[in-house]
Amino acid sequence: MKWKVVSIELSEPLRELPVYVGYAGLHVVFFQHGVPLGHCQLAAAQLPASPQHLANHAAKAITLAAGDYLLEEGFRSALPGLPEPLLKSPSKALRSLIELPNSVQELAQHLPVHPDSPLTVSIAVCSRERPQELARCLASLAELSEHALEVLVIDNAPQSTRTREVVEGFPGVRYVLEPRRGLSAARNTAMAFASGSIIAFVDDDTVVHPNWLARIRQRFVDQEVMVVTGLVLPAELETPAQQIFEHNLHFFHQGYRRRRFDAAYFAAMRNKGVPVWEIGAGANMAIRRRAYELGHRFDTRLGPGVFGGCGEDSEFWYGILAAGGSCVYQPSACVFHYHRRELGELRHLVNQYMQGHVAALLLQFVKYGDIGNLRRLLVRLPAEYAILLLRLIVSGFAIDYRILLRGALGYLAGLRFAFRKPLRA
Amino acid sequence: MWNRKERYHISSVEIGQPLAAIVVPEGYTGIAVVLRLNDRPVGFFMQPGERIGVDELAAATLKHAGKQILSDKLYTGFGGAIEAGRSPSLDVAICTHGRPDALARCLKSLAAIGLPCEGNRVLVIDNAPQDERTASAVKDHPGVHYILEPKPGLDFARNRAILESSGELLAFLDDDVVVDHCWLEGLREAWAINRDAGAFTGPILPFELETTAQVVFERMGGFGKSFERVRFSNTLPESSTYPIGAGLFGAGANMVFRREVLDRLGGFDDALDTGAPLPGGGDLDIFYRIVRAGYPLIREPKLLAYHQHRREYGRLRHQMWTWGLGTMAYVNKSWRQDASYRPAIRRWVWWWLCYQFSKVFVPNLRRNRVRWPWDLVAAEVAGAIVGLCGEYDRSIARIERVRRNLI
Numbered sequence A: 001m002k003w004k005v006v007s008i009e010l011s012e013p014l015r016e017l018p019v020y021v022g023y024a025g026l027h028v029v030f031f032q033h034g035v036p037l038g039h040c041q042l043a044a045a046q047l048p049a050s051p052q053h054l055a056n057h058a059a060k061a062i063t064l065a066a067g068d069y070l071l072e073e074g075f076r077s078a079l080p081g082l083p084e085p086l087l088k089s090p091s092k093a094l095r096s097l098i099e100l101p102n103s104v105q106e107l108a109q110h111l112p113v114h115p116d117s118p119l120t121v122s123i124a125v126c127s128r129e130r131p132q133e134l135a136r137c138l139a140s141l142a143e144l145s146e147h148a149l150e151v152l153v154i155d156n157a158p159q160s161t162r163t164r165e166v167v168e169g170f171p172g173v174r175y176v177l178e179p180r181r182g183l184s185a186a187r188n189t190a191m192a193f194a195s196g197s198i199i200a201f202v203d204d205d206t207v208v209h210p211n212w213l214a215r216i217r218q219r220f221v222d223q224e225v226m227v228v229t230g231l232v233l234p235a236e237l238e239t240p241a242q243q244i245f246e247h248n249l250h251f252f253h254q255g256y257r258r259r260r261f262d263a264a265y266f267a268a269m270r271n272k273g274v275p276v277w278e279i280g281a282g283a284n285m286a287i288r289r290r291a292y293e294l295g296h297r298f299d300t301r302l303g304p305g306v307f308g309g310c311g312e313d314s315e316f317w318y319g320i321l322a323a324g325g326s327c328v329y330q331p332s333a334c335v336f337h338y339h340r341r342e343l344g345e346l347r348h349l350v351n352q353y354m355q356g357h358v359a360a361l362l363l364q365f366v367k368y369g370d371i372g373n374l375r376r377l378l379v380r381l382p383a384e385y386a387i388l389l390l391r392l393i394v395s396g397f398a399i400d401y402r403i404l405l406r407g408a409l410g411y412l413a414g415l416r417f418a419f420r421k422p423l424r425a
Numbered sequence B: 001m002w003n004r005k006e007r008y009h010i011s012s013v014e015i016g017q018p019l020a021a022i023v024v025p026e027g028y029t030g031i032a033v034v035l036r037l038n039d040r041p042v043g044f045f046m047q048p049g050e051r052i053g054v055d056e057l058a059a060a061t062l063k064h065a066g067k068q069i070l071s072d073k074l075y076t077g078f079g080g081a082i083e084a085g086r087s088p089s090l091d092v093a094i095c096t097h098g099r100p101d102a103l104a105r106c107l108k109s110l111a112a113i114g115l116p117c118e119g120n121r122v123l124v125i126d127n128a129p130q131d132e133r134t135a136s137a138v139k140d141h142p143g144v145h146y147i148l149e150p151k152p153g154l155d156f157a158r159n160r161a162i163l164e165s166s167g168e169l170l171a172f173l174d175d176d177v178v179v180d181h182c183w184l185e186g187l188r189e190a191w192a193i194n195r196d197a198g199a200f201t202g203p204i205l206p207f208e209l210e211t212t213a214q215v216v217f218e219r220m221g222g223f224g225k226s227f228e229r230v231r232f233s234n235t236l237p238e239s240s241t242y243p244i245g246a247g248l249f250g251a252g253a254n255m256v257f258r259r260e261v262l263d264r265l266g267g268f269d270d271a272l273d274t275g276a277p278l279p280g281g282g283d284l285d286i287f288y289r290i291v292r293a294g295y296p297l298i299r300e301p302k303l304l305a306y307h308q309h310r311r312e313y314g315r316l317r318h319q320m321w322t323w324g325l326g327t328m329a330y331v332n333k334s335w336r337q338d339a340s341y342r343p344a345i346r347r348w349v350w351w352w353l354c355y356q357f358s359k360v361f362v363p364n365l366r367r368n369r370v371r372w373p374w375d376l377v378a379a380e381v382a383g384a385i386v387g388l389c390g391e392y393d394r395s396i397a398r399i400e401r402v403r404r405n406l407i
Helices: A051-070 A090-098 A104-110 A131-141 A162-168 A183-193 A212-219 A240-249 A263-269 A289-293 A312-322 A343-368 A371-394 A401-419 B054-077 B100-112 B133-139 B154-164 B183-193 B212-219 B259-265 B282-292 B313-337 B339-361 B374-406
Strands: A003-009 A025-032 A035-043 A121-127 A150-156 A173-178 A198-203 A206-208 A225-234 A259-261 A284-288 A326-337 B008-014 B030-037 B040-048 B090-096 B121-127 B144-149 B169-174 B177-179 B199-201 B204-206 B230-232 B254-258 B297-299 B305-307
Touching (some): A035 A225, A035 A326, A051 A104, A090 B054, A104 B054, A121 A183, A131 A206, A162 A173, A173 A183, A183 A198, A183 A289, A183 A312, A198 A289, A225 A240, A263 A312, A284 A326, A343 A401, A371 A401, B090 B154, B100 B121, B144 B154, B154 B259, B169 B183, B199 B282, B254 B259, B313 B339, B339 B374
Parallel strands (some): A003 A025, A150 A173
Antiparallel strands (some): B169 B254, B177 B305, B199 B254, B230 B297
């Protein structure tokens, strides 16, 4: 069951979508002038798709994002945990929707443009013993539509010289060694070494869209924005594990509509538990240097290489929000991620993610005293697992139950974090 | 179990025009609104209350139709709609049994959109009539063909219609529906870009909401009111049990087929939709077989019809019983004839039972978050259990007797 990932640029006339031999179907991502707006899945039986049928698929797939870009009101994304924003003037909102011309060119005029900005960007790729993935990522960085001030590769607690050798093959890329193990340490080192006013992180198992950097940079024009996260699209869906990761687990994909998380949001959600993990993914995020200067750090007790498989990113965002800064999800800044190919790897990853998530909640509670984190940990998460279990039963065990099981075990293992020395000290 | 009498007023709002507040006439307890933009149906909603102001109407329109409106605009912008070109020849068959008034209303709505006319016939299949009323009702409508089918059973009547028809397309309407004025136009547009399709279906809205039973039925979802344009194929990537839940495609009250495809598949299954005691499942079965045979099935929002729901609560409960019965008789048949799909069918039946449970006990998990009256669900589940326990075999035996008696 291989699925092919295909990109379609909507500013060009639609053409017939052919059958791809050997694939069960297509995962089609729609872009307009390089801005991702939506996706759909087309099974092989639905192919070839005529331009008219493709138009129907495209129209349905991009409706919400197009509404977000085209209209003042009515299509704004709700923030996680909060209800849909109320309409200030429903009549006016409806009028502007009805008066929109039937033209896609109109959409192009409303898409974000690149304003001139004096901000400089350092790109940081933290890597550990993944030379092939790193080389692929660095190659994509060379194709960016605008150049970064510098590209840093942080080699985290290496066991060999392979990472250094890869970096030597890319002139202009700086190699930085961080012997302390852990993604958090590597990220902090990157911020310390970077000279740009923005530090943009991408994981080594991604490739970036050519406009990625421009889209990130433009969002930092707003002075209150401390963090920009972006969309993570699947680079390939060749195996069941990759398909489950993309379609069932939703760890990375936060949709095609913009979101802004600010101090008011933090205050509104504080007691319920601020769902910072829904801000984005550490695989694609950028941080204003000023946050580092203000003392924000990735907590070295958390993150891959130290405890669990994630959490250092969302815990960092939590700190930003708690200090009154804003985090913005900017889907137009997109990267393509190579998900784990094997089911075994995926189950392990889910386990690690859950451990990291639990640890981050505990740490957030200890550091900021917000009871909402405990509520999430002790009420919401078990409830979510109960619902997942129910859905598993209702679906007649159509989902891979071992993923669920490993996730639940990860939850328990994550609780160990509460007894770690530095946490209690 | 419903103490309050409910009665909703249905109005149609053209949202391209400036909106006005809606006030229901005396005696109504709620408002139902059909939303249209430039005549194209885009949404439907209902809410209790006697008045809805302009801002509230705008907000409800955005909520229930905003996505559809924008999606339609984008679709047009991408050049999705094309000139309809040549019109297909169409026969419309109305299978009826002892409901001359409803039939006359249906024929009138067809006359309003110019049917019958040159190349497009209207056939009334009078199924096992007990009197002359249907025949005389048809006489008032010039050009409408009257056909007598003595074997009692809806699918006997439908198969008779297939035999009698000669058009490229063959539409089936229930006698208790009326068609919208853009029905024919919608069919032509859908056909223009889907000439390979096996079937076309459309939304079915309430004709009236005059009694509590009708309001309850519609609030629970009715016949499904999606205004999305969909081209179904034999796979739906998001679902592992597709296309067994064939209710997703539409309903037998309003469906159109390419006649050639019906011929090739051997028409409807006489043992389903036999009238009492098994008045259901025939539509689901034909949709399932069409999709499984690899023909696209098209849902077109302009192919809109209005159905007169059961007026009495007792008859609504009986209808839910027959739905459960018919669905499972169809599932039982598919289980037998489509062996490669058995694991999916087993999962679907299990899912269906859990889903019925959720209708009463955990409505929040469901999309429209409406709690069903338990007695309706109980009736549907009871019907389903009887349906699973050999109803299809009993029905085959019954129709054998019907055939023998009449030959």
